[in-house]
Amino acid sequence: MLKVGVVGVGGISGAHIPAWEEIKEVELVALCDIRQERLDQYPKKRHYNDFKEMLEKEDLDILDICLPTYLHADYAIMAMEKGINVICEKPISLKEEDVERVYSTAKKNNVKFMIAQVLRFWPEYELLKEIFDTEKYGKLLSGTMTRLGCYPKWSWDGWMMDEKRSGLTPFDLHIHDLDFMVYAFGAPKKVAHQYRSKRPDQDFISVTYDFGDFSINSEASWYATSYPFTAEFRFQFEDALVSNENGKMQIFLRDGKIDLSAEAEGDTGDINLPKSDAYANEIKYFLDCVMNDKDVEKVKSDELLSVLKILNSL
Ligand SMILES: NC(=O)c1ccc[n+]([C@@H]2O[C@H](COP(=O)([O-])OP(=O)(O)OC[C@H]3O[C@@H](n4cnc5c(N)ncnc54)[C@H](O)[C@@H]3O)[C@@H](O)[C@H]2O)c1
Known part of the structure; x- marks a missing residue:
């Protein structure tokens, strides 16, 4: 059974958490948010207010990042450096250079990474x-x-x-x-x-x-x-x-x-x-890539980079 953690238990996590709970091949074991009241909604999970502590104490196979945008790249990299597969909410970052930074970390650590472009x-x-x-x-x-x-x-x-x-x-x-x-x-x-x-x-x-x-x-x-x-x-x-x-x-x-x-x-x-449910679909797709060692074909890094370049040019 693969172990999953979610960091950022705000608005959009309300679409991700129930989707993970429905999947029998995984167990959602831990949640992290700096606001304890957000975690209290899920009393059966282990709670962390500090992300690094969650990474140290839990032996996660998959991390789902539902944090504010400006934290996505750094938090994804921290997890992947520990050998954890990462699915992360959009956008990958506001900065184009983060695309290479994130994808090269995934490659170096031989883990899967996907931005959840729903x-x-x-x-x-x-x-x-x-x-x-x-x-x-x-x-x-x-x-x-x-x-x-x-x-x-x-x-x-x-x-x-x-x-x-x-x-x-x-x-x-x-x-x-x-x-x-x-x-x-x-x-x-x-x-x-x-x-x-x-x-x-x-x-x-x-x-x-x-x-x-x-x-x-x-x-x-x-x-x-x-x-x-x-x-x-x-x-x-x-x-x-x-x-x-x-x-x-x-x-x-x-x-x-x-x-x-x-x-x-x-x-x-x-x-x-x-x-x-498209949020469940993206999560199941990513899980299939992790479980069956498939490339994450559906969301490619060059497409994410094209999008950031256009947005930064507007
Ligand atoms: N795909 C979609 O349809 C969709 C919809 C909404 C939001 N999003 C994306 O999801 C991400 C989150 O958006 P949201 O609406 O849930 O925001 P939110 O503000 O509701 O939630 C963010 C959560 O992160 C927590 N947090 C902040 N800093 C933290 C830290 N250092 N460690 C742990 N927890 C921390 C906050 O307490 C909060 O609960 C954004 O990047 C947004 O673009 C995607």
Whole structure:
């Protein structure tokens, strides 16, 4: 049975911890957070307020990092130097040089490392990539991706609202859509247009990426108002419009009908999408790489580096 630890028991750990608990091949043995009250929610686990102490006392096979962004690279390196496989929340870092630093540490210590770019494991986005790859509805003509919410006042110590620690909306929100674009369509040829409205209590960014044959416009925002979190896309192919809006994935064909025939494995929803939890999917994928000594093919270091380069150029 592989032993797992999680460091950073804040907001997103609430998606990771239950996913680990569901997997029979592993035991989630230890949690670390500087705030004891966060650990107290899980009385059956061993608790640490100091990360180095957890590394010394526990014999972990896998560490799951759910810490604030600015700690990801250093904490991943500390764990991998001890021979622990690491899955880490996005982004890998705000700094491009950290990609090489982290991946060379993984290689040197012969451990697996993966950044949990969750859209790569999200059924709606996986289906979109499949439609693009197979040209089932012809070539892609244009795309629109949005990721909107309100200012993240809830984060520990206000770290998300601090540009040096989080990178604000480009690195926290927009990165999801840009990472998916680079994964699914390759790196864009250029940034065709960008607009940013950044204020002390709100941050909006709009970027249009030129891929040569098509362009994709993307918006990300932390609004000052109580706007509900919304993540949507609309992709125009020659013969269909593929839409993931208003909580539904739909494929609009020329005759106006919604295509219900898209094929995917597993339990099926309205358009045969697997009803799965993308956070559990990414964790299971990483575990499979660790248990069966497979390369972490699905999240490559050069793609992460391309994304950081683009974000730092905006
Ligand atoms: N994939 C997604 O959909 C998604 C969603 C939200 C957040 N995230 C990413 O997850 C990461 C965490 O975000 P969050 O929303 O959970 O933040 P958060 O502020 O809610 O949680 C961070 C936790 O880390 C703890 N912490 C801080 N410093 C520590 C240290 N030195 N040692 C141990 N614990 C420490 C804090 O007490 C807090 O509980 C970020 O990098 C963010 O970008 C990803």
